Amino acid sequence: MQEATFLILTALAAGSQHGYGIISDVAQISDGRVRLRAGTLYSALDRLRIDGLITVDREEIVENRLRRYYRLTLEGCMQLAAEAARVQSNAATALARLGPAGGVAL
């Protein structure tokens, strides 16, 4: 799973969000390292919808502008959980092997 996809799914894990909310949340989760643009975001959202990992939750009109909220599907939750576990396991292995030399006491 690509990092942007992982971060978008993570942004939706806490609840439904609209497009700009996802962009802001992804920037926050990644400490400003990943800044999605609209074209990239909607390509990813389209792919995730086709794959059945997210779905449209609801729509709102705010100041004459459409906001569409997306949420994770059950399949999306399962895939995000599996990917998070994989990343966590890899990170734990890396940190364990670095040991005290890496400045980490385990």
Add this chain to the structure above:
Amino acid sequence: MSDSAALERGYRRWLRCYPRAFRREHEAEMLTVLMAGARSDQRRLRAAECIDLLTGAIVMRVRPRVPRTNRSVFAVVQLMCLGAMLELATAMTLLVSLDQVRSNIVTSDPGFTAAAWQAVVTGQIDPLAISAGVAVLFLLWLAWAYGREKRWPGLAFALFFAATTWSLLGGLSRGSFVYAQADLAVAAVLWLVELAVFVLVVHQSLRRLALARSRPARAGTG
């Protein structure tokens, strides 16, 4: 005209690069996101925004529109694209190895003249290079359509594969052995890739047929 109105018009203009169906569904919310992300004094699109929208539009137009879990469709699309690249490689190899082809012909026929070589180039080599170019575009088109779950590309590919095989066998029987070994090697790899696509396409069609037959039966028993 206000800055934001000019900016919105600019965004709308770039969003026209997206497929119509996608625009119908997502243009309004994309505009919301784009306008929310713009600086308060921004009047024109930044270069990075244009590149991002253009890239997104190309991706939306080209990318297969089937779930990634449907691995067999993805495999067919990828192999068709590989086939297109190999068609291109076949044509390039043939053009690069023309001297080798000529010397092979001269070895087998010492009376082979320059005029006869010219006739071979215009009568066989040029049509082969042109048909390879057409095949590249045709295969890419089939891959694009197959990735959109259309049924006809499967049949079109089966006919293309039959024609390619017929032409290959005909060429070999007429003395294509005079071509350089590299030409024959690339052509053989290309044919094997096309065979793999053909097998996958037939397999999927049979599975679809079996599913279609089982549905009425299930409905009848249910």
